[in-house]
Amino acid sequence: METTRGAERQRTAAERRRRELLEAADRVVLRDGPQASMNAIAAEAGITKPILYRHFGDKGGLYRALAQRHTDALLNALRAALDAPARRRERVEATLDTYLAAIEARPQVYRFLMHPSDDAAPSPEQGFDVGRHSAPLLRRLGEELGTVIAERVDLGPDSEQTARIWGHGIVGMMHAAGDWWLGERPFSREQLVRSLADLLWGRLAAAGDLPGGPGF
Amino acid sequence: METTRGAERQRTAAERRRRELLEAADRVVLRDGPQASMNAIAAEAGITKPILYRHFGDKGGLYRALAQRHTDALLNALRAALDAPARRRERVEATLDTYLAAIEARPQVYRFLMHPSDDAAPSPEQGFDVGRHSAPLLRRLGEELGTVIAERVDLGPDSEQTARIWGHGIVGMMHAAGDWWLGERPFSREQLVRSLADLLWGRLAAAGDLPGGPGF
DNA sequence: AGACTGTTGTTACCGGGGGTAACACGTGGT
DNA sequence: ACCACGTGTTACCCCCGGTAACAACAGTCT
Numbered sequence: 001m002e003t004t005r006g007a008e009r010q011r012t013a014a015e016r017r018r019r020e021l022l023e024a025a026d027r028v029v030l031r032d033g034p035q036a037s038m039n040a041i042a043a044e045a046g047i048t049k050p051i052l053y054r055h056f057g058d059k060g061g062l063y064r065a066l067a068q069r070h071t072d073a074l075l076n077a078l079r080a081a082l083d084a085p086a087r088r089r090e091r092v093e094a095t096l097d098t099y100l101a102a103i104e105a106r107p108q109v110y111r112f113l114m115h116p117s118d119d120a121a122p123s124p125e126q127g128f129d130v131g132r133h134s135a136p137l138l139r140r141l142g143e144e145l146g147t148v149i150a151e152r153v154d155l156g157p158d159s160e161q162t163a164r165i166w167g168h169g170i171v172g173m174m175h176a177a178g179d180w181w182l183g184e185r186p187f188s189r190e191q192l193v194r195s196l197a198d199l200l201w202g203r204l205a206a207a208g209d210l211p212g213g214p215g216f
Numbered sequence: 217m218e219t220t221r222g223a224e225r226q227r228t229a230a231e232r233r234r235r236e237l238l239e240a241a242d243r244v245v246l247r248d249g250p251q252a253s254m255n256a257i258a259a260e261a262g263i264t265k266p267i268l269y270r271h272f273g274d275k276g277g278l279y280r281a282l283a284q285r286h287t288d289a290l291l292n293a294l295r296a297a298l299d300a301p302a303r304r305r306e307r308v309e310a311t312l313d314t315y316l317a318a319i320e321a322r323p324q325v326y327r328f329l330m331h332p333s334d335d336a337a338p339s340p341e342q343g344f345d346v347g348r349h350s351a352p353l354l355r356r357l358g359e360e361l362g363t364v365i366a367e368r369v370d371l372g373p374d375s376e377q378t379a380r381i382w383g384h385g386i387v388g389m390m391h392a393a394g395d396w397w398l399g400e401r402p403f404s405r406e407q408l409v410r411s412l413a414d415l416l417w418g419r420l421a422a423a424g425d426l427p428g429g430p431g432f
Numbered sequence: 433a434g435a436c437t438g439t440t441g442t443t444a445c446c447g448g449g450g451g452t453a454a455c456a457c458g459t460g461g462t
Numbered sequence: 463a464c465c466a467c468g469t470g471t472t473a474c475c476c477c478c479g480g481t482a483a484c485a486a487c488a489g490t491c492t
Binding site for chain 1: 304305354355358365367368369370371374377378381382384385386387388389390391392393395396397402403407408411412414415416417418419420421422423424425426428
């Protein structure tokens, strides 16, 4: 029967179209930042809005599809750094450096991933639904790192819970420091990596007091 | 001359009005979240939009004025915790706890401060202007903590730079972990504080490996 | 052939958001 | 009486996300 072959062809055609649209969207987002409008994306793709909506449902759908590509790439790079056969300190430094190199190389992509401009999911949840509001990518990174820590590091009782806290905390540290550094960039990436690793290695606890502070 | 007294009276009246408007805006933001519309705020205040614009210029102006009140309060509380006469570990824990207690007590305020929905400053800077895009409050906290660290902790050469990195990093850690915790809240605030302080105290470096990880 | 179905594309519209222009009113100062 | 000024309104503009309604064209079924 010809129907199945026809349907097949149609499907692959639709997928190709979808990829083309995503590439156009990518170009616009890279140029205009996360606040790129649907009109602009449609124009870049040489078509009009309703087609975009047919393919992606709503703006959130397009953005999610767009984000997934970049997210997957970054996540794979981070996993590789995390799995390198080296001492823990070196793995941590490699992971920090991988992340920072990525955001340094393509700041607009990073900005798009981390600041999705808005929810796109105005779910009418009543009770305090705070949280889940930082970029979803950050959450994902935090969870991922948490499980890696839980798998590999011996943390005694409550290990699972501690690992998750640390996962989110370390990711947040990396993100905030990176975001700030990217704005001013007053020193090299290596120095940033070293300082952050030093922080995680307890140098804050080990350092001595300077005169003039409160208490001892 | 009566003019100065009259002008005086007018000015204080205008200031009172401004405070009333801010309080109305506060109510709406607390109810509707950061995406509260100018129409809604005007309605809550019992007036119409143009008055708001006369008082605050634009939406960003209103939001900035609104944010400053809460920001100052939080900042003062944090400074108090940071200045308590106690050992460093206790001061760190107190500061973490202060921050987390604040976001736990008033999640909507926190959400408003941290996720200002959008820039409000679409400055057409050309070059990579990434950064400065997380909530300004986070930046401010990071800088503040950085200077405190630089003032009090002996970090050897490059101390200034290291302190700033740590300031932003620690604030980011606190923020990300707090944001995540606020969403699920699977354990008490005390445990969160202890775990984060442990992380800063180098427990990650000290902990042993579990079998199965890469390298040793 | 002709009728049916599905996809691709269009134009034209809706509701709502930020922001502003133009005008009405009251009150105190000269 | 007149002026200056702050408060308030209505009515509008433009843009954005999203949708309805329709046009054109393929391939399929009888």
